[in-house]
Amino acid sequence: MTSEAFPIPIPFNIPHLTMREADYMADCLARGHLAGNGHYTKLCSALLSNLYGSEVLLTHSCTAALEMAALLLRLQPDDEVIMPSFTFSSTANAVALTGATVVFADSEPRTMNIDPDSLEAALSPRTKAVLVVHYAGVACDMDRIMAFCEKNGLHLVEDAAQALGATYKGRLLGTFGALGTLSFHETKNITCGEGGALIVNDSGLVDRAHIIQEKGTNRRSFLNGLVDKYSWVDIGSSYLPSEILAAFLYAQLERHEEITNKRLDIWNAYDYALRPHAAEHGFITPDVPQECRHNGHIYHLIMPDAATRDDFIAHMRSIGITTPFHFVPLHAAPAAERYSRSPGALPVVETLSARLVRLPLYPSLAEHQHRVTEAVLEFFQSRSNS
């Protein structure tokens, strides 16, 4: 009775701990090196570099890695960068901070990823790069996007914040562009609270990436004995995470496949329970293209309309289940007027973002997951009965 009347709240996210985090952090304290680029930073970078087959630099956030990417491309105030409107503010800020202009493109309705068909309209003589976002760890249409970049001589950068371990035609996301970025924020699959990484696929950018990461100094060359003192050689900032966070992160990265598989189990259980009822109730479940292997980052529903989405969120909240939505399209956000332009209306982002809702998804949800799926179906059944 009590559990029926007062069910345990189901949050949207609970960070998954491997239980080695505290041990590695204690070891880090014992080693006495707390600033960046120590033992655990090197372990994390080596693990990621090995996974991606490119040099990977740890950062204190994906936001920081995106800023590094913008500096590495030497974006200037006259430049433009095409990106989806359906993303987080960090993607746009990285470009806006350099003085360059953000140009927003529409999304494909199937994946919410940037629509290759909307790239041409966004192109101008000032376009310097395309910055794609792999929403929910599902790959963008990389064949067409890469062809567009090649044809027009544009740099490609991938915001793979949500995409650790996900692939397109068997190739890891974050390895297609000159640069790719990862997030280890608390809400991402693998976390250290706040963290990120920059994947440097263009080997010609590696040296400068280290300089930008280390406050514009050649400290790395100094530590490697290549110069006898280190000095200010370029622009840069402070983009290294502390060793304490790297120690935490290493415990997670060691288990990244296991954590991803647990999330995929939850994702698949939602899909098994909800997909068969989607058509009858007018909602849409995720439709992952065959060439994409995702990483169970997000399970979202597209509701029949915006009002139903808002009713759904309120109803779920009333029974203790948190189901957030995102993203509010950037092209319609208050800062858009100053820092961006849009080649025209972006109808897919505008309509679908108002209908999208995310279901709770974390490994320890398993034993309570049936409550979420039952609540989703009951919500629709009670509406069709009334």
Ligand SMILES: *Cc1c(COP(=O)(O)O)cnc(C)c1O
């Ligand atoms: C989470 C996220 C970011 C920001 O990541 P931080 O590590 O919090 O800076 C950027 N882009 C996308 C698409 C994200 O999902």
